[in-house]
Amino acid sequence: MQNFPINPIPIHEFSTGVVLDKSTSGDNIVSLSQKWMNISFPDEKIPHSIQRAIINQFFVATGTEEEPTIIGRVIPGIDGNWSVISINNLVKTTDGESIPVSRFFVTLGNTLENLVNWVQSQYLLLDSYPIWNPLRPLEKTRNQLFLFSQDQLFLSQQFKQEYNQKAKENTPIILNEELPLTTVYQRAEYLAKLNISPLAFAYQAVNLKRCRSFHLIHTLNEGNIREVISREHLGINPNIIVFDEDKIKVLIKRLIHQEAFSLTALNAFMREVIESGLPQQYWHKIFDDFGASIALTKEIAPPSIIKLLTLRCLAIPETEQELIAWIGKNRSFFNTEVYNSFRGKLLRNISSLYGNRFDLFSLDDQG
Structure with a gap:
């Protein structure tokens, strides 16, 4: 698969806020704070529709300290759609408690494919996804501009028939095989087009909320994800982004x-x-x-x-x-x-x- 830049578009980002204790021995994480950090949007204003989706738990995921859970969604808004990826992992506090933190990357428009390719390129380059670790220097993406093209994934007829049938069942497809992020995205994209709904997928999921709002879930713990799905209200519609x-x-x-x-x-x-x-x-x-x-x-x-x-x-x-x-x-x-x-x-x-x-x-x- 070859990726090459076509036109530049900005990547915005923000991260979970934490309280740091600055001591002589270095910074230590004390707890989560109530404010976002590392906001690169103009005037540090995160779009309203993205904040709504976060508040309504559409990005709640728990990765591990070694393997983050990645959520990708297209979020409709008044001024157009936003493509959002959250990379979710655990970090330890000074008390030894593991707390969940997230790093969000955002582009304007239906550009989730490009954002996925960029995240995957970071993984291939650095041998790790761009997680949020408050104790490490944060490489800024504020001025990084990109747009990538990629080869289309070949989907067999058998694959399409299987997914066409599962798409009618109003439950996410669960994958537990070892797959790259880009492949999971492309399969989720196919399902989103079948449902004519905003694309949503999870990658390397351990624990999730709003499971039924995803088209496809790639998981490290299939049993846990299926249990969560069974407990969720059967009437939840994958097309719904927010319902308060x-x-x-x-x-x-x-x-x-x-x-x-x-x-x-x-x-x-x-x-x-x-x-x-x-x-x-x-x-x-x-x-x-x-x-x-x-x-x-x-x-x-x-x-x-x-x-x-x-x-x-x-x-x-x-x-x-x-x-x-x-x-x-x-x-x-x-x-x-x-x-x-x-x-x-x-x-x-x-x-x-x-x-x-x-x-x-x-x-x-x-x-």
């Missing part, structure tokens, strides 16, 4: 019940709509928990229900026609003033945040 139901419901409550309109809540809600990747059935359930479907069968529409059903159209555009039909049949009790006021606030603020990507029908157009 409690947070979404809090935002909806603020938007439909607070007298003062909250731009902060709207911005956070729209991020969930755009970035969460939730299928429509999840959104239907969330709004039905507030009584959306039941409300459409009643001849009563308090302001909070009008706002609820209006907000629902942003998350599930197909429900707009249902709302229009309901209003048409119940003009006598529908509060047009509440709808027009809420619609106006939504569209004005959404337009300032996201341009003209969203719209809501005007009652003036309905006759």
Whole structure:
């Protein structure tokens, strides 16, 4: 396989924060800190969508002190996709405790293939992956620019048939054979294209969370990974990047019940709509928990229900026609003033945040 540079793109990075004890005998690791270290993003601002994915445990992995676990994911975001690799290993504190640390490498766009090739090239060059060890000098990647091309992996017909079948089972494929990182990536890429979903794989996994969100898991401990999968909720969809139901419901409550309109809540809600990747059935359930479907069968529409059903159209555009039909049949009790006021606030603020990507029908157009 030959890799050669084509066009330069930047690699950003950041690492798990640790507390160091600087003594006369040298630095010692005391514990983990609450802040990231070695951030190479402009103004040290890690993209919001990547932070969300980390908080929601899509990069939780435990490697070993000798062999790190590598996670690769494409993370959708408002301003485009991010390709992310985390290299996860253990380091020892002064008390002899092994603690997990991670080093993240990030590129903008669907460039995970290139990032994988770069990480593999570091391994071939240095005989080790670029892990994060707080006690060693960190080689900076801030100014390293790259883009690599690679030969396409040949996939046999038998291999494709096997993976085509497993892709329908909504569980990750598990590999326990000795394979290079690039081969694991290419097989995961094939599965991601079958599922039409953001690519996600793990390499040399020992312990993972969110196992069902991966297309493919290469593991050093198959039994442990299968046990984790069996315990995970069977309804988890590999396409979902983030799903924080409690947070979404809090935002909806603020938007439909607070007298003062909250731009902060709207911005956070729209991020969930755009970035969460939730299928429509999840959104239907969330709004039905507030009584959306039941409300459409009643001849009563308090302001909070009008706002609820209006907000629902942003998350599930197909429900707009249902709302229009309901209003048409119940003009006598529908509060047009509440709808027009809420619609106006939504569209004005959404337009300032996201341009003209969203719209809501005007009652003036309905006759």
